[in-house]
Amino acid sequence: MKDLFAKIYKDKGPLGKWASQAEGYFVFPKLEGEISNRMKFQGKDVITWSINDYLGLANHPEVRKVDAEAAAAYGSAYPMGARMMSGHTDLHEQLQNELAEFVGKEATYLLNFGYQGMVSTVDALVSKDDIIVYDVDSHACIIDGVRLHMGKRFTFKHNDIESLEKNLERATKMAEQTGGGILVISEGVFGMRGEQGRLKEIVALKKKYNFRLFVDDAHGFGTLGATGAGAGQEQGVQDEIDVYFATFAKSMASTGAFIAADKEIIDYLKYNLRSQMFAKSLQMQLVVGALKRLDMLRTMPELKENLWKIVNALQSGLKERGFDIGTTQSCVTPVYLKGSIPEAMALVKDLRENHGIFCSIVVYPVIPKGLILLRMIPTASHTLKDVEETLEAFSAIRSRLEDGTYKRVSAKLMEMMGES
Numbered sequence: 179m180k181d182l183f184a185k186i187y188k189d190k191g192p193l194g195k196w197a198s199q200a201e202g203y204f205v206f207p208k209l210e211g212e213i214s215n216r217m218k219f220q221g222k223d224v225i226t227w228s229i230n231d232y233l234g235l236a237n238h239p240e241v242r243k244v245d246a247e248a249a250a251a252y253g254s255a256y257p258m259g260a261r262m263m264s265g266h267t268d269l270h271e272q273l274q275n276e277l278a279e280f281v282g283k284e285a286t287y288l289l290n291f292g293y294q295g296m297v298s299t300v301d302a303l304v305s306k307d308d309i310i311v312y313d314v315d316s317h318a319c320i321i322d323g324v325r326l327h328m329g330k331r332f333t334f335k336h337n338d339i340e341s342l343e344k345n346l347e348r349a350t351k352m353a354e355q356t357g358g359g360i361l362v363i364s365e366g367v368f369g370m371r372g373e374q375g376r377l378k379e380i381v382a383l384k385k386k387y388n389f390r391l392f393v394d395d396a397h398g399f400g401t402l403g404a405t406g407a408g409a410g411q412e413q414g415v416q417d418e419i420d421v422y423f424a425t426f427a428k429s430m431a432s433t434g435a436f437i438a439a440d441k442e443i444i445d446y447l448k449y450n451l452r453s454q455m456f457a458k459s460l461q462m463q464l465v466v467g468a469l470k471r472l473d474m475l476r477t478m479p480e481l482k483e484n485l486w487k488i489v490n491a492l493q494s495g496l497k498e499r500g501f502d503i504g505t506t507q508s509c510v511t512p513v514y515l516k517g518s519i520p521e522a523m524a525l526v527k528d529l530r531e532n533h534g535i536f537c538s539i540v541v542y543p544v545i546p547k548g549l550i551l552l553r554m555i556p557t558a559s560h561t562l563k564d565v566e567e568t569l570e571a572f573s574a575i576r577s578r579l580e581d582g583t584y585k586r587v588s589a590k591l592m593e594m595m596g597e598s
């Protein structure tokens with residue numbers, strides 16, 4: 179019989195195999211200093227384009243003050259226990275009520291982490307007779323939620339309404355046999371490429387098919403819509419989203435998340451979300467911090483305006499210089515370049531060491547082989563000067579990519595890795 183660990187010793191996985199070259203630099207990098215547009219990486223100043231602090235709240239003095247006061251008042255333990263048992267407070271309820279009003283739903287329920295919360299919301303919404311139809315490019319937390327489902331599931335091609343409809347037809351036939359219902363899952367904004375989920379068109383299919391819609395709006399909350407209520411508000415279909423999810427880990431610059439829906443649905447979910455029933459409640463420090471941040475989202479529209487000023491300057495500047503930024507419809511700004519993984523490594527190193535630009539790099543298997551995706555997250559704390567410097571740097575690295583500089587630099591690395 180094989181040792182359980184035999185496969186681990188042999189194969190570190192598609193990303194893990196790069197660990198000795200990549201760790202500490204390309205993956206698990208340590209950004210130091212206060213969270214901001216400019217931080218330090220390995221002792222050097224860099225403009226940071228990889229932090230989801232959309233509204234620049236992470237290091238806002240008012241936020242820092244409230245966080246510190248809440249920590250002094252409550253510590254990081256309070257309240258102890260799961261919400262249902264001993265971890266419930268007035269402030270948890272107040273935050274839920276304020277969030278419900280903000281996103282235009284009857285009720286919300288707090289989640290101690292978005293990821294686990296999404297997994298168990300999917301799990302709680304369906305039983306084995308139900309059918310899930312979800313976008314093939316869904317975030318891992320949706321996929322993991324679907325993995326728990328004991329019944330049938332279908333994927334539809336990314337943001338492809340024709341494919342969704344085909345799968346809804348299949349799902350409808352199947353549901354008629356099983357006696358179950360259908361749950362459709364999409365994202366408000368797809369976090370890698372920045373496209374919005376086609377919520378308006380998905381909702382329009384409700385006239386023809388009987389399903390409920392669950393939307394993960396991690397990147398839309400706070401950044402899209404007239405009041406920042408997200409992609410549903412932006413597309414005018416917030417009311418038709420049956421269950422809405424957002425995390426505090428992006429616009430709110432914190433930890434925690436929530437789901438929003440009709441009161442009867444939330445009342446059901448709060449008794450059936452295993453990730454919340456059997457885990458510690460969101461600590462008070464985070465609840466008080468979230469109340470403050472939500473108040474700022476409501477009362478300081480300039481935060482979102484500043485964000486979009488930077489988004490527009492960055493995206494139009496990249497387009498004017500002929501960069502391919504794909505089909506983004508949100509703040510998420512992907513830049514697609516052609517090259518191998520070693521070339522991508524040389525390019526990112528050049529960006530960080532010689533131009534002081536820090537952004538995330540995404541390569542195969544997350545995106546197709548031969549493509550390099552530099553993923554940029556503009557925030558309200560960036561300046562137009564940051565944008566200008568970054569555009570200059572991007573033009574420079576593109577020239578070096580095209581004249582083969584990175585190929586030469588990386589040839590040695592490719593040899594070492596046995597790749598061609």
Ligand SMILES: Cc1ncc(COP(=O)(O)O)c(C=O)c1O
Nearest residue numbers: 291292293317369396425427435
């Ligand atoms: C689309 C999406 N859903 C869910 C999550 C998970 O949220 P959290 O970080 O609160 O666990 C993320 C990442 O933060 C995300 O990008």
